[in-house]
Amino acid sequence: MVRNIVVLSGSSHPGFVDSVCETLGVSPSSRLLAKFSSGETRCEIRDSVRGKDVYIVQTFGVGPTSSASPPSSASTRSATTADEESRSPPNTVNDYFIELCIMISACKTGSARRVTAVLPLFPYSRQPDLAFSKAGAPLVSMSGTTRQVVGERGPGTGAGRDYTFESVPVTPGASIPRTAGLGSAGVDVAEMMGKVSLGGGNKGTGPPAGGNGTASPVLVPQQQPGTYTTHDYENPGLMIALQAKSGYKQWMAQSGSLVADLLTCAGADRVLTCDLHESAYQGFFDIPVDNLHARPLLQRYIQQHIPNYRDAVIVSPDAGGAKRATAVADELGLAFALIHKERRSPKISYPPKATMMLVGDVAGRVCILVDDLADTANTLTRAAKLLKREGAVQVIALITHGVFSGDAIARINASALDRVVVTNTVAQEAHRAACDKLVVLDISGTFAEAIRRVHHGESISMLFQYD
Numbered sequence: 001m002v003r004n005i006v007v008l009s010g011s012s013h014p015g016f017v018d019s020v021c022e023t024l025g026v027s028p029s030s031r032l033l034a035k036f037s038s039g040e041t042r043c044e045i046r047d048s049v050r051g052k053d054v055y056i057v058q059t060f061g062v063g064p065t066s067s068a069s070p071p072s073s074a075s076t077r078s079a080t081t082a083d084e085e086s087r088s089p090p091n092t093v094n095d096y097f098i099e100l101c102i103m104i105s106a107c108k109t110g111s112a113r114r115v116t117a118v119l120p121l122f123p124y125s126r127q128p129d130l131a132f133s134k135a136g137a138p139l140v141s142m143s144g145t146t147r148q149v150v151g152e153r154g155p156g157t158g159a160g161r162d163y164t165f166e167s168v169p170v171t172p173g174a175s176i177p178r179t180a181g182l183g184s185a186g187v188d189v190a191e192m193m194g195k196v197s198l199g200g201g202n203k204g205t206g207p208p209a210g211g212n213g214t215a216s217p218v219l220v221p222q223q224q225p226g227t228y229t230t231h232d233y234e235n236p237g238l239m240i241a242l243q244a245k246s247g248y249k250q251w252m253a254q255s256g257s258l259v260a261d262l263l264t265c266a267g268a269d270r271v272l273t274c275d276l277h278e279s280a281y282q283g284f285f286d287i288p289v290d291n292l293h294a295r296p297l298l299q300r301y302i303q304q305h306i307p308n309y310r311d312a313v314i315v316s317p318d319a320g321g322a323k324r325a326t327a328v329a330d331e332l333g334l335a336f337a338l339i340h341k342e343r344r345s346p347k348i349s350y351p352p353k354a355t356m357m358l359v360g361d362v363a364g365r366v367c368i369l370v371d372d373l374a375d376t377a378n379t380l381t382r383a384a385k386l387l388k389r390e391g392a393v394q395v396i397a398l399i400t401h402g403v404f405s406g407d408a409i410a411r412i413n414a415s416a417l418d419r420v421v422v423t424n425t426v427a428q429e430a431h432r433a434a435c436d437k438l439v440v441l442d443i444s445g446t447f448a449e450a451i452r453r454v455h456h457g458e459s460i461s462m463l464f465q466y467d
């Protein structure tokens with residue numbers, strides 16, 4: 001049993017917190033989480049946190065489970081609160097984030113000695129601060145032979161200058177007289193409003209902010225609600241097309257550093273997370289960030305549950321995850337193949353043409369796709385289709401974070417994937433019930449051990465033999 005520790009559960013994944021607490025030999029502390037009918041979050045910490053080492057666990061997948069599970073345990077809910085909850089809309093990732101910030105702040109003002117945000121799946125980690133191309137450079141528009149910076153911090157410079165790392169963008173529309181709202185000279189406002197909507201990060205609304213380095217929303221074309229993915233940020237064709245239409249520079253919302261700042265500002269002293277999409281994200285913080293790995297768990301699964309795994313091929317479904325997948329292949333001494341996801345379009349058009357290319361030999365072999373995250377499951381299902389077409393006998397996906405938003409589960413059910421193995425960093429009960437191909441591995445023990453180590457000031461990296 002770990003003493004002088006407080007573990008608080010956000011409303012996203014209470015079952016996970018129960019498992020962590022069971023391993024630690026403590027009970028989850030009492031808190032009340034609810035929403036007012038206006039949608040505002042209500043939070044009360046009901047156990048004393050004075051002088052305690054506090055761990056607040058919140059994750060960021062949104063599935064049927066999250067809306068179905070009550071935001072607080074029955075013992076902490078009053079009749080009024082339950083009534084409020086029944087009228088409340090289901091939680092979204094953003095609700096969970098605000099709830100987390102309020103809980104952190106409540107603990108700090110309650111004189112907690114230290115507050116650690118435990119985030120099995122880190123929010124917004126797929127949204128870089130700048131729009132990067134797959135080649136790693138900020139997205140730029142090609143205007144003749146001149147390159148223009150699409151998004152960067154700082155006050156303006158003239159359009160058409162060559163990009164350097166000292167370059168700063170012009171104030172959007174500063175040199176173009178604006179009429180009203182979105183309109184700028186030479187742009188048909190009605191046409192613009194019909195064809196574009198505002199979207200910075202998660203599609204913020206309101207007019208673009210002006211000047212002095214203030215991030216402004218990004219213009220993206222009108223699609224069906226909820227069909228955007230972070231892939232849209234990587235589509236230079238889309239950005240160029242929109243810039244040509246709008247006359248605005250496309251400035252990216254700096255979601256990554258904003259989320260880091262908000263957590264720190266709320267009072268977090270430390271962050272504990274797992275398989276960050278970009279490990280460089282840790283650099284956005286000036287507090288310690290411990291990035292745990294699901295790799296030992298996934299490797300153990302391969303060794304124990306895939307017969308003749310030594311003849312299998314580890315496959316990365318995109319170049320971004322190659323390092324992650326090769327680490328597994330190297331550790332187990334397996335062959336490796338790579339699928340290159342090409343999203344760039346040579347023309348200014350939307351939607352972009354996307355192709356997938358396989359590098360490696362998979363014919364007659366079991367393929368093990370390794371990735372950090374499945375959201376829409378497009379990447380996985382398309383990769384599986386390609387691998388089967390190239391002669392793979394079986395395709396098994398090993399994923400750390402199973403977000404499975406929208407119709408992802410239906411897509412997996414209908415796909416060439418034979419099995420999808422995920423950890424429970426995101427609640428999987430509802431997904432599991434709808435998908436026979438899903439196998440869920442419990443990673444709560446890793447988090448419990450990491451919490452114990454942080455509490456006692458022990459090394460986290462020693463948890464992972466290869467670190």
Ligand SMILES: O=P(O)(O)OC[C@H]1O[C@H](OP(=O)(O)OP(=O)(O)O)[C@H](O)[C@@H]1O
Pocket residue numbers: 126229230231277317318319320321371372373374375376377378379380
């Ligand atoms: O289930 P989906 O909606 O297809 O999304 C999953 C993919 O998205 C992420 O990579 P992403 O393409 O964002 O970036 P990367 O190229 O940096 O890996 C993740 O690593 C998966 O490969």
